[in-house]
Amino acid sequence: MFFNVNSRTIIGETLVRPYKIRDFLMFHTYLRGKKGVFTRKELTCNCTSHFYAYPLDCSGLTAFFSSWSSRNPNHTSHCNPNLGAQHLESDDFDYTERECFRVEEVGCKESRVSNLYDRPTGDCRKNYGFCDSTEVDDSEEEEEEEEGEDGSDDDLRVLNSFNKNRQQSEDIRRVEADEYELRHPLVKEICRLIDLRSTWTPKLEGELKHLLRSLKPQQVCAVLRSQADERVALKFFYWADRQWRYRHDPIVYYAMLEVLSKTKLCQDAKRVLRLMTRRRIERRPEAFCYVMVSYSRAGNLRNALRVLALMQKAGVAPDLSICNTAIYVLVKGNRLDKALRFLDRMQLVGVTPNVVTYNCLIKGYCDLHRLEDAMELIAEMPYKGCPPDKVSYYTVMSFLCKEKRIKEVRGLMEKMLKDSNLLPDQVTYNIVIHMLSKHSHGDEALGFLREAEERGFCIDKVGYSAVVHSFCQKGMMERAKELVNEMFSKGCIPDVVTYTAVVDGFCHVGKVDQAKKLLQQMYKNGCKPNTVSYTVLLNGLCQNGNSSEAGEMMKMSEAEWWTPNAITYSVVMHGLRREGKLFEACDLVREMVRKGFYPTSVEINLLIQSLCQEGRANDAKKFMVECLNRGCAVNVVNFTTVIHGFCQKDDLDAAFSLLDDMYLINKHPDTVTYTTVISALGKKGRIDEAAELIKKMLHRGLVPTPITYRTIIHRFCQHGRVEDLLKLLEKMLSKQDCRTAYNQVIEKLCSFGNLDEAYKLLGRVLRTASRIDVNTCHILMKSYLKKGFPLSSYKVACRMFNRNLIPDLKLCEKLSKRLMLEGKADEADKLMLRFVERGRISPQCQQGMQS
Template identity: 65%
Template sequence: MLLNSNVCARIRETLPRHRKLFKILWFGSSNGRVYVEFSGKIGTYESGIRFLGHPFTYNALFSSWTSKFNPNPKLFLENGELGFKESKVLSFSGTSFDDIGEGYVIKGALGSKESDVLSFSGTSFGGDGKSCRDIYNASSCRFDDVHEFEVSQNGMDCTEDDFKVLDSFCKSGKRVNREENVGIYGRIEGVEEEMRHPLVKETCRLIERQSAWNPKLDIELRRLLRSMKPQQVCAVLRYQSDERVALKFFYWADQQWRYRHDPIVYYVLLQLLGRTKLCQGAKRILKLMACRRIPRRPEDFGCVMVAFSRAGHLRKAMQILTVMQRAGTEPDLSICNTAIYVLVKGNKIEKALRFLKRMQLVGITPNVVTYNCLIRGYCDVHRIEDALELIAEMPYNGCYPDKVSYHTMIAFFCKQKQIDKVRELVAKMSKDSNLLPDQVTYNTIIHMLSKHGHADEALGFLREAEERGFGVDKVGYSAVVDSFCKEGRIDNTKELVNEMIVKGCPPDVVTYTAVLSGFCLAGRIDQAKTLLQHMYKHGCKPNTVTYTVLLNGLCQSGRSAEAQEIMNMCEEWWWKPNAITFSVVMHGYRREGKLSEACDVAREMIETGFLPSPVEINLIIRSLCQEGRADEAKKFMVECLKKGCSVNVVNFTTVIHGFCQNNELDAALSVLDDMYLINKHPDAVTYTTLIDGLGKQGRMEEAIDLANKMLHRGLLPTAVTYRTVIHRFSQQCRVDDLLKLLEKMLSRQGCKTAYNQVIEKLCGLGYPDEAYKLLGKVLRTASRVDANTCHVLIESYLKEGNPLSSYKVACRMFNRNLIPDLKLCDKVRDRLMQGGRVEEADKLMLQFVERGHKLPQHQRA
């Protein structure tokens, strides 16, 4: 099948100046493959691929017609022939970089002896695996604009979370690819030594200035990157306090021309991400390692598992085992321990025990780390007897408990304030396991007791440690001091601090900060300020935490203005406020009702480089809206958004609610439109707030349209949505419109009590006849909830003086085998008798007798 002439004409127009030298010979297909031939030579140029010196726009040439033949075409060029094939040589139209490093070797067609990989529009180019997109746009790639690559999800969408991966364990003891990674461990250990290198420090300094980024800094950072060794790049990653910045730097560096990450960089980055909740970033790095043919160790899969576990995705964490199995990586003891740790952190202790048994069946012998994880799991679920039994069984399994095993249980007993059990465990350590309690043991006991508010018991163990010759350091004393301060026992705190000075263990800034916090909690702010001056006199310089504690005490006492004055004088006292310091003063003003001052502090906080969180922004917005200043709240939110703060849908919903409270519905709808413009998708709460506001103003048609729009966008109505819709439509007695809307909502998200709520609301608003029409929908289920709804309708008719309708409701209940309340029906009978309806009154009571109920005494007489 030949392509039409229009396609040929479009391709010829792309090369107007070299038609004679570079000529399209023919198009065609054979055996399901599409072919295209050119005549002429193909050359390359510095900044990208050019044909005979003329830039060749690949996407414009091919993207319009390649999709007709193959959704993911592969272009090949070999021996003068250019066409499509299932290979990984020449490709275009956005092919993924997953194909790096597996291209054809093209001989004789490019005017060179040998060329590795050639590709178009974001595919691989050159032997180093760099892409054409990366090479052509290297000068325009900015660190502050870089985003994570969207790696294919294939291989990550596993549905099995069982332990079949252990079946691939090689019992012969052979380890795949373990020897070739021996050198990597030494290189990783040497990363710490590079932290002080001038290149590392300068690179980190430039990264910290990313908020004020400019092309000059970008060029300088690119120059530093080319000069750094792999260990130094790893040091830059470890230097970052925010792992998200480290991940951003990794991606930025990966896009630079003539640079490729060493495998050690991937290993170190995965270790960093394993300590965070950035599970998606860790998963992409693991996938990228597979694309770059970098060996993946079980430890690397373990880092991704831990990241998923920290993010609360237990199922996905366990699915990494299946991914590892499909990748051909043999499991070892480290990944098994990681799996048990993940299960324990997810409170799946029984599953962790089954995993342990499966390990032993395939020949993986657990070690003390394995048992310590299980002991921790037992303690977390308060199965302390099982933990003690496990410690007793460990020697019979060839693994003896260590101090971590005992310390875990000691921490549990300290939390429960079972001091006798703590002493028994300390004695058992030395008797059964020959583990003498040392300073670490006592420090663990002291810190755990202090942490959980048992200061006297902690002080007792501190004295015991000193009697045994263990020197308790400032950290142990500070823990006890902090516990005394939290209990408000300032006198005991002073005695202990004086004791520290006498024993030659002068308190440090942590100890003084704990004492200062105790003064603030007790409301003794002036003494706290005096203590601050005392610190300077004794050569102990207060730090940012110390000043933040003092400012928090001032704000809690209603002295936010004084706190701000101290913060403004920070340069004179040689300290620097952090984000928490600004937040303390900001919310101090907010609690005092000085919202303008709170907004000013928030602006100063942003200018300093600290961005308030969405929760902090929402607190100020809500306070402004509560005072009827929704316009100012919107202005403040927009200002934060422009300054780079993370503003979420909750903030927008709060502003919308503020406008609705002020009956400014048009302004609220305008905020909804703004959300769509900046790609902040509203949720069900946002729509519910607007529906409530529109219904309050009687604009029911707009409320219906908005509810339909919410359902059309796939948002599920909540219980509050149902209550809001029912309340507002019932107020307007728009029962027909309400029922139509409820049918649509119930088809998306069920609500068993929806019609019950409608009937009860109509009765409460004085529309019992409208409610009676819906009684059939309620009596379909004949539950106790339905009986209560019928009682509400009966009482509503009685209030209106219509006992006959109440009688009809009671009869319908009997027909559905629902027994109405006898006392309530007795009232109905009396009203029927007063109205001359003796026959209906007798029938009502007769139905009770037929069903075996005893009538009241006055009726039997």
């Protein structure tokens, strides 16, 4: 066999750098059936295809490399035979992205070929992220964490550094959500197995692995889009990525980013983008768009715009889609001024805005109630080579409808036809009718409905139902009934939505009997009520104090051929709770759980709180434990409510027992929980135990709240434990600063009559000399006067003047009179002289007061 220079280069690089073995193996397997001299390009392309087709041809050479590496200890740092085994042992669905990069992080130091046998059908570096750009991505993330001010334009100037003449590479194939793929049997079966992940066995996982290899890329995308929880989709994405003989198609990465863009999981979207770099998958501008939108949903505007800097480092030129996304993000973040500057810069780099760009800016103007500027922009769009479309006008119309500016809505409709040659059609009228109805402008909506019918447009029952609902919300039931009768006369038969709106209206005005009759009349008119209709009626019964009747009606749901849902149960449960029928409400929750509907933690807490208020803390605890055992969402707030119930009964042993139980079931108490128990201990006079509990709370890393400070200060001052209080405050203030802590101590000591201790702490308050400190000094002065110690009150006033704080003049006049009565004329004169020196009173007034 003859080798040229390029061939020898590959062999030399492999022997010097063992992680280059992939190139060497592909080179070897290809040359087994070929002879001659090859270029490096031919070797790269042809060897790769041959290596994937005949992976076992390299087994002999692999054995050679293993024996060679064992005889060369200098290269032990590049080879770890246990790494692949470790990788295979951790094969579970809870695989995370951090674990996905574990091979990368270790591989840079220990092994470049550890997964050679793990995935013989793919490129090890490509599939496991062995990429030289790792350091670049890490630096990007570090740079991203160093956020500056939102007002800077550094992220906008990034556009100037892009090459205007950069050639765009071939587009990545994109897969839209296909209904056929979502209904495919393989997709449904995999989704079923994913739903059973909590009870997985090796058999189920093996079945999922087998099905995974049969999936087409479009079907993998369908599986990701089918998950109700985006975190589950992300876990499946990473789990599938590490399976043997499987490799994600590039469109799967884009589908995953699209799923994450609908959530606030911005860091996960960023990691998927970095993973694409490691796998050497071309990153198109839409990939960065998805990440930018995810950051925007998370409220992180600064990092959303930093995605442009990532594009620059990746060498991806901006296109219109990423620029429109950036403008959309800025508008959603109420940074319209910055969006306008971004528009100017994108035009400088050769990206021409389209109607979508201007529609985003119009929406931004409307959000800031700058409707005149929005309409002015619409008028300027034709001169910029981009005439407005109907969406441009509809955006402004919706805000005009919200503000009930009907004349301007009509003027804008005329402008559509005159300036833009856009004829107002049925869609236009439907939008106006629905927007006016949504904002309770039923009469105006009905006027546009009449106008649409006069112009020959047919308004369907959806438009009529919107107006009917508007009338019902305002209690105008006669107008609503007239409009429903008009629908019958015009052959527009009302549907269940229309009837439900009227039933809801009758319930709002307290006419539940008429709502029942209307519900029965629906059957006569051939319209079957649904769950929403019955839920509206049951809500009306509960609001009018007939919760028991609502419960009986819900029990007859099977006979009426309707099925209650979680909202139905919640409505009746709250009705029973408001009427004090707590045990019936608890029984309804148990039935709700048996039917597969789980109450929220807020609903559970309301019921627990009602039980505790009636002194049934034990029943509340039993109910909460039962909900917890049945899989309901019981949280720390529910436990705190029950603990508070025990504390109100002075049953501190039960409260401490429940506090210990929280740690056993991994429901860690928060600051509110500890504050509740500390307050109860202080109320019983068990100050030492309260102090120990405070220390325990601080040791667990919990931060005191203002309520915690007030509670502790009140209880300790109540029992005269000032020294212990000051020691605790020093520890608490080291965890969380409270500016008014010592002010509260002085004021509380004054309320309990411990004025000497309050005066000792005055120096700590006067360090800052703020307005709050003035009020505290006034409270101490009044307390001294009330106790008959005007001289002590005078000392407080002098200390205030020394700190450049001016006491209240009327209070000091009262103090001066008390001093004169006790023969302290010099002190009284000095006090008033201080006001004269500061220009608060004139010398004549001072002489008058002395006389």
